[in-house]
Amino acid sequence: MSRFRRGGRAPDPRAGFQDQREKEPTVPQGLIKAARKSGQLNLSGRGLTEVPVSVWRINVDTPEEAHTNVQFDGTDRWWEQTELTKLILASNKLQSLSEELRLLPALVVLDVHDNQLSELPRAIGELVNLQRLNISHNKLKSLPEELAQLQNLKNLLLHHNQLEEVPGSMGQLTALEELDLSNNSLRSVSSCLGALTFLTRLNLSNNKLKTLPPEISRMKSLRQLDCTSNLLEDIPPSLAGMDCLEQLYLRQNKLTFLPELPNCKLLKELHVGNNQISTVGPQHLTHLTSLCILELRDNKLKSLPDEITVLKGLERLDLTNNDLGSLPGALGYLPNLKSLQLEGNPLRGIRRDILSKGTQELLKYLRDRIQVPVSKSEENTSPVVTAMTLPSDSLVNTHAISSLKTLEYSDKQAAAIPDAVFNAVGSCPVTTVNFSKNQLTEVPPRIVELKESVFDVNLGFNKIPTITLNLCMLLRLTHLDMRFKTFPEVLYRIPTMDTILISSNQIGSIDPLQLNKLTKLSTLDLQNNDLLQIPPALGNCESIRALHLEGNPFRNPRAAILAKGTTAVMEYLRSRIPT
Template sequence: MNKKPAKESSVKNRRKFISPLFHVQTKDEDEKHLSNIVIKNVKTTGVLNLHGKHLMSVPDRLFTIYNDGHVDLDFNSACKDDDLWWNVKPLTNLDLSSNVLTEIPSQIGMFQDLTTLNLQDNSLTTLPVEITNLTKLTKLILNRNKINQLPKDIDKLLDLRILSVSYNCIGELPDTLVDLVMLEKLDLSNNAIAELPCGVGFLVRLQEFDVSNNKLTELPPDIVNIRSLRILNINHNSIKHLSESLGELRKLQIFHAQHNDIEEIPDFTGCECIQEIYLGNNFIKEIPEDLCENLQHLKIWELRDNQISFLPKEIVKLVHLTKLDLTNNELTEIPAAIGLLPHLQSFKLDGNKLKQIRPDIIQTGTQRILQFLREKLNEDDLNSMTTNFANTPIDACVFPDRYKMRNGNILNLTMKNLTLVPEEVFEEAKEARVSVVDLCKNKLTQFPSGLIMLSNYITELNLSTNQLKEVPDAVASLAKLKFLDLSKNMLSDLPENLKSMTNLRELVLFNNSSSEMQYQFFTLLPRFQKMPNCVYGMIGLEILMLNDNSLEEINMEGLKNLNRLATLNLSNNNIGFVPPELGDMTHLKCLKIKGNPFRQPRYAILEQGTESILAYLRDKIVR
């Protein structure tokens, strides 16, 4: 009896249709990516995108796109507008990134109308000399290749605005690089560069300069001539000394210098715009007292992993500081007046030998540390510090002039001891199209009505640490508002019509149990016993801070409307029960609920972070 042949496996039959994961394309397969349809689109738009096509070589057809056709002179035949030679656009944007190219043909020089050339994420070791013929280039991206040198005639690319060659093998830069005087962004990071060419100061239009992760031991003195520089990154080098003239970089806003051998903090006196300084992992031993007086706009100061043993009390003059990182230094004492800094949200002290602050207080976080420091201040200290912060009488403050507001689009009246703000100030702010208003750390008892004048412009409003007892309905007219800080006031609710503020991204309401006397000891008054109903209509919310209030419950029906909510802080309230349905809010990236009287989840779960909390709650849901 003959047996029937076994049926061939369907899996085996499908194998021949499955391409290998790391298939190496042939020359013919590379050419197929330039189909007639693609070529027609190139002629119509002037843009060719061959990103991520696994190209082993640049298709030859690329170089014949504009000479493989003919002009139709038959006036009796119809011809589409796109086919007419006078409607054809030259190639201006070429993207060959994320392929497997090892070389670029010399014919690339024929595309002299190119303004953008992207060759990043390939295996290039050299660049053809003809690339310098592309004199209209404004953007050249060469990141993540194996290039060991730039063309000597790179100065021919006179219109270049952006040059990015990070993650290559460049050890030496051509002297002609400094002749690219139109450069606005230069990224040389993650190479093997030991020295920057003399004359780098000629790049006077440069706004972003990144030379991090190289082998530099010093910066050329004339770098201070780059007066337009906003961001300077020299991380991960071997630089020991920084120029004493660094303060001449008047427009510098962000300075990265982590992981070097720096022993002294440079003089930033002239850097009037600087907002962020990163000096972690160096050998800095002290903070100059006079430096703190000249960094009025500083927001972030990272000094971790140094050898600092003393913190000058003048640091409290950095009234705009939001983050101060002193982790792993040699501090034994902290000035108590730091507790009065109005904007400080992150204060890190781990890894020091502090005697005045217990380790358990440090582990509790920034707000507990600041509270502890404030409790150490006596009345004389408070009066002295208040005088230093606001040395003008109540309501006699010198308000910012129109020029300053127009120049920065900011109305800043922080810590001016104000009980009201004149209408004229807001009228001038309206003319200056002010978008950011900061009135924190004053003595305002009523919401400034003049703010409504800025409804067409204002996007950020900070009224924290005042004595507000209510918010008027008119605030809903600030429809463009994205950030609203009403923390540390005396609020118990918000108007229902604020639910119309759907553009709001961050709402800060923590610690609304303030006192009549600013900074001094006070009797806490219970506020916000429930989350304001208007919050559930703010569907654009991404951050909601309601910690340190008197909330008694979590309204899940309302919270379900906030589909974009990523950060929710409900710590230190009176919440006795956490609904399991909260676990379904998987879009939450940060959930803080410590310091409440509920029994579940237990502390061990809370310590494991947001994902563990949400997973625990989901397991408790009865489906």
Template sequence: MAKQSSVKSRRKIVTPVFHLQTKDEDDSQLSKAMIKIVRRTGQLNLSGRSLANVPEKMFTMYDLTPEDTATYIDFDKKPDEENWWHFKSLTYLDLSSNVLQEIPGKIGMFEDLTVLNLQDNNILSLPHEIGNLTKLTKLNLSHNKINALPMEFYNLSELQVLSLAHNQLGKLSKRFGDLVMLQQLDLSHNVLTKLPPGLGFLVRLTEINLSHNKLVDLPPDIVNLRGLLKLDVTHNDLVCLPSLGELTKLQFLYAQHNNIEEIPDFEGSTHVQQIYFGNNYIKEVTPEFCENMPNLKILDLRDNKIEALPNEIAMLQHMIRLDLTNNDLTDLPNSLGLLPHLQNLQLDGNKLKKIRADIIKAGTCRLLKHLKEKFDGEELENIQKVSNVAIYEPKTFPDRYTMKHSRALNLTIKQLTSVPDSVFEEAKLAEVTMIDLCKNKLQTVPGGLNLLVDNLSELNLSMNMLTEIPEFISSCANLKYFDLGNNCLSALPDSLVDLIGLRELILSSNRFISIPECVYGMVGLEILLASDNKITEINVDGLKNLKRIATLDLTNNNISQIPPELGNVTQIRSLELKGNCFRQPRYAILEQGTASILSYLRDRIPK
């Protein structure tokens, strides 16, 4: 009994790991040294200090005591030196990642604030005095518990960046349209059922995130956002989208996980590059849609009800990835084989009856080749008339004016074995940023490319006969997209590690036995496609260096074992491992998707 009593007594004196700080403890976080820095710089960072209250000293830190005056006065000061009364007013305030429930009205005294960060707290409401901060250009209120905004909030007419994500907002005032300077707006993860009609007045918006709400429709005036580049409406209850043709600058549309039944009209939106319509109820891809998407590169239509594709699909000449997983397709149009850039075609979960299973399993290149071989001369001519696709292009180089208009040098499918330097000289004068040399017979990378390394952002060398990549490619500091698929490469130069801004690298269908070491130094990499090689193992330590890696495709290699530690590379959102010779994870696990694969691997890490 005595032993039990001692145990109980020990439990009584245990203190919790976390407790709310008192006001005095919060005040102590703002030291005299910090106040001096604030007075000199106009910036205060109190992020991640477990503050339960905004320090009271913050509102008096510009008040001078006799001691302060004595400290700062220096009669021997040179005339050009800064005087003590020349304090910089507060322009930057960061109170993020604390446990604040309330922001005092005194915050309104800092009228020169341009940046205010209050994200990741427990704030329930905002004071009316927030409206005094009329110079704010950036305000972050994400990850709080705000369910309404005071009317004074809409006085912040200079706001350019506003994040209200992860709150409990159910309604917005029609005065939201007064925030006319907004360029980026994040309203994701709230409980909004509709948007205010004044949203169309925010004509400077370039990005708007409305995902994870309960929206059933979008206001008609959203088409007035002529400068919009990115629109995200994923995870809502939308049944349809308005005609988006007037959004002439739109490049990215995310509309997964809704109840959309038809693809909206895009006529006029010729700059769209990526569209995501996964997990909806779309039944048809219309010829009109294909006609209006000349620059579309990624189209996600997985988990819909599509039964057929039109022949006009051949008009999507810049298509790189097409996801048709889990639809109702029974056949594919032969015109799909005319897409010169298509690298990734996903067809799992369809009942394709007219194409042999072994051809489908052989991968995208084999399938496209099969479809193209099925053409006869008359069908080719009909497809060309219907879809206006030039099947046989003459071996001519584009003139400077054509390149100047498109900022691109496109030399696809021209049977080229070399490219004259003069072509690249013209491209430099035209300020070209994108070069496409795919589907030719190049055995070496043209040396003239060296003239364009300063401005190049996209480079496609796929489907040639390259055996090596020159060192000068490492000088392409602005390169974002690099396609080396379907060549004869077995190594890359170490100097390519300098491509730290590269976002997408395609190494598919080459002769690599491992992912080159230089790849693991490309810290900006988001997408790495290395299917159909001879890769034997996965370098987990290398992958951990790629903090932004989201898509990794290692399909059809010689990998005999998947290291369990791969499960800790949680930044990966899409992992493809099929077609290798390992036994674990089983095929059933692979079918469940990336999250299940990573979870399975983590469970097998030895403790």
């Protein structure tokens, strides 16, 4: 039978392989041709299920243009090709890499991230010039021992795989500067990694680590260590020897104490939020003189030490969601602090309107609370004031009276306010009075002398069992801070009242009908009291914009409703009013 069809056209001798050839992945010849010149080939996002053989053999096989361009003066000098140094195969559907990878020994960068690789070829160890290897976002469960042969490797990205262990041989990659093992299933880290003395960034976040090897301290060049979202219960003391460390992330672990880092004097960021830390002492802060960011949110802190003032460079302090009842006044003297986050703390000595004014106003408030103690012999006597008397040496800070319109006599343990304090006011229109932290058993009678000007009175942390109607004579009073066992009746009779902060007392009931008469009341803080029920009629107090009820033993409204905010709580209460 003739091999030629009628018409003289010969059949394709490769016709039997046509279907198979059409299924083979192809790469435009233009890209291959350009890669021979530049030494770089980017095949990312092409839906490849395997790498074409022509890619592996790009510097081995004679290019097709050699058969068409035989002029030695041609513009395309196919024989003057550059070895491939950069190959990007990211975001494809590759399940494996061929052992022919060894045909690209000049590779400096290999990027195969975002594929479906479950293993690496042993030939990976022959890429001796490789400096950057990105295998992240694959399905690797193990690493070949040959990986340790990459003595020039500087960046190794293995995050978002399924690794359960890291071979100790990886400690032989002594040129490594960056190692990312985050988002795997690691339960331990080999002590051999301590040999990576040139490593500057190590990311171990989102694994299942319970401990860190003490040998990690041998990484003397390490500047960034990220152990976020693990199961760490403690930190090896040797970590304190990493004197180049600048950023330390320990968030979302099970730490119960802050690590002591006496030699980490270059540390700029310390993130230890979402742990179970209950104490921060002077020993934890004294040496961190370069710290700019301290993140302690979502812990169990009840106090901060005055030694926090050593953190002169601190710019951001996050204390959100702790158990802080007060703040050290020394905090106000941090010169570079720009952001102080305190939401979710049961602060008792600071009004919410002060907290809402921002960091700088709060720091000023903390500074103003610091006063030089007055001796017992001076409490009820007027000192001799001369031209050389400093404001801090006098019984009353007259400068604060004249310039800040503030009358302060707090934290003196006084049973009564000396007459000299009120006499110092003279004709100055004082707007703020702070008599907190004393031993007062009644509201000072002479406070009515300030009725025309004062609008802020702080009598907190005293022993006043009740208050008299003389407070009703303070015509401009809008803020009153006190501590009670029962809701004071007199508060119902001050129509100008804007804010009532009466949290952390033993109040058992409130009268919503009386509160409804306070038409200017916008903030009512009843947290941490003994309220067994919240009267539905409270929902009719339309002026209230901020209602805080957390920490009381009532069953309704439920916590889920409280979490939705004031508007939801008020709507809930109104819905329960009998019709």
